[in-house]
Amino acid sequence: MNYHQMRNKELREELKKRGLKGYSSLKKTQMIKYLSTGIHPVKKTQISSKIADGEIRDASSGGFRYSPTILGTTEKLPINQIVLGDCLKVMRTFPDGVFDCCITDPPFNMSKKKGLGWAFSSHVTMQEQWDIFAEDDYFQFTVNWISEVLRVLKTNGNLFIFGSFHCIFTIGFILQNLFDRRIISQIVWYKPNAQPNITCRMFTESTEFIIWAVNNESKKAKNWTFNYEIIKAMNNDKQMRNMWEIPLTKKSERKHGKHPSQKPSAVINRLILAGTNEDELILDPFSGTGTTAVVAEQHKRKWIMIEKQEEYNQIAQNRLDELSGSLFEDGSNDS
Numbered sequence: 001m002n003y004h005q006m007r008n009k010e011l012r013e014e015l016k017k018r019g020l021k022g023y024s025s026l027k028k029t030q031m032i033k034y035l036s037t038g039i040h041p042v043k044k045t046q047i048s049s050k051i052a053d054g055e056i057r058d059a060s061s062g063g064f065r066y067s068p069t070i071l072g073t074t075e076k077l078p079i080n081q082i083v084l085g086d087c088l089k090v091m092r093t094f095p096d097g098v099f100d101c102c103i104t105d106p107p108f109n110m111s112k113k114k115g116l117g118w119a120f121s122s123h124v125t126m127q128e129q130w131d132i133f134a135e136d137d138y139f140q141f142t143v144n145w146i147s148e149v150l151r152v153l154k155t156n157g158n159l160f161i162f163g164s165f166h167c168i169f170t171i172g173f174i175l176q177n178l179f180d181r182r183i184i185s186q187i188v189w190y191k192p193n194a195q196p197n198i199t200c201r202m203f204t205e206s207t208e209f210i211i212w213a214v215n216n217e218s219k220k221a222k223n224w225t226f227n228y229e230i231i232k233a234m235n236n237d238k239q240m241r242n243m244w245e246i247p248l249t250k251k252s253e254r255k256h257g258k259h260p261s262q263k264p265s266a267v268i269n270r271l272i273l274a275g276t277n278e279d280e281l282i283l284d285p286f287s288g289t290g291t292t293a294v295v296a297e298q299h300k301r302k303w304i305m306i307e308k309q310e311e312y313n314q315i316a317q318n319r320l321d322e323l324s325g326s327l328f329e330d331g332s333n334d335s
């Protein structure tokens with residue numbers, strides 16, 4: 001049996017286990033969608049239990065189990081702490097609807113087992129184990145963590161997700177088509193000093209994207225936070241556009257240790273000032289070096305970070321310890 005046949009067999013077994021019917025003639029991608037949503041991809045009918053208004057399916061548990069509108073207590077949450085562990089497992093310990101905002105930079109699924117090194121640059125092609133997924137696993141992984149984020153986020157809470165062209169379409173599809181969340185805008189982060197393209201077979205990659213979504217069905221979303229005046233004031237009193245020219249993370253921000261995809265504080269700074277208010281609680285389930293926490297601290301927001309690699313947590317902790325207020329000396333005017 002080859003890989004594809006094995007994968008199809010696994011998917012059929014999983015569908016059977018969950019009591020989902022009518023899968024025998026489905027293709028692999030259709031089976032994955034059926035598993036993720038509980039909705040038959042061809043018949044478009046809900047085979048398993050009914051989804052109540054506002055409920056979201058947690059694909060990994062196989063059940064319908066929560067509503068994002070319930071306000072939980074924040075008393076026992078690890079406020080202003082970095083939690084070491086797998087974000088899915090950690091988020092499952094949080095109550096529904098406790099976070100005001102989620103800002104996150106997930107694995108992009110762009111790593112290659114055999115990457116091209118770039119000897120003359122401090123940037124190296126991604127070869128991180130945490131960023132390598134089998135063909136269908138990335139889709140399912142993304143469905144799983146997004147569904148858990150939507151559960152722990154308040155209704156109408158802001159959600160900012162980073163991505164490159166490798167993953168942003170998958171993330172957008174999941175938010176719009178599987179969960180019917182409202183997309184407010186897409187921000188293009190343009191890196192004027194992006195590394196050159198050594199293959200010379202394509203345009204030089206110099207952008208990342210940030211999807212800004214609101215945690216409610218697209219037609220019901222309302223009253224999301226957007227601090228228009230603050231953002232306008234930051235931009236010489238002109239409306240800020242959704243194309244942000246900000247250089248790559250400066251060396252001064254990376255002095256506590258290396259991470260292949262640490263974000264510049266200046267990018268996170270704009271998101272936090274635009275999309276949150278003082279004292280609000282921000283989640284980042286893929287914390288890396290804790291850039292979200294560092295900027296949240298600066299602006300008196302509360303935060304919870306989750307990261308599964310201890311070495312990155314150490315870098316984040318060192319950054320937080322050092323925090324002194326000189327974060328935005330990176331060429332942007334976000335001081």
Ligand SMILES: C[S@@+](CC[C@H](N)C(=O)[O-])C[C@H]1O[C@@H](n2cnc3c(N)ncnc32)[C@H](O)[C@@H]1O
Nearest residue numbers: 086087105261262263286287288289291307308
């Ligand atoms: C793109 S990086 C985030 C970088 C971060 N924005 C920063 O500025 O440093 C993604 C991070 O997610 C972590 N990660 C990947 N899968 C994870 C999981 N299942 N649970 C928790 N952390 C995970 C990786 O170790 C990596 O540090």
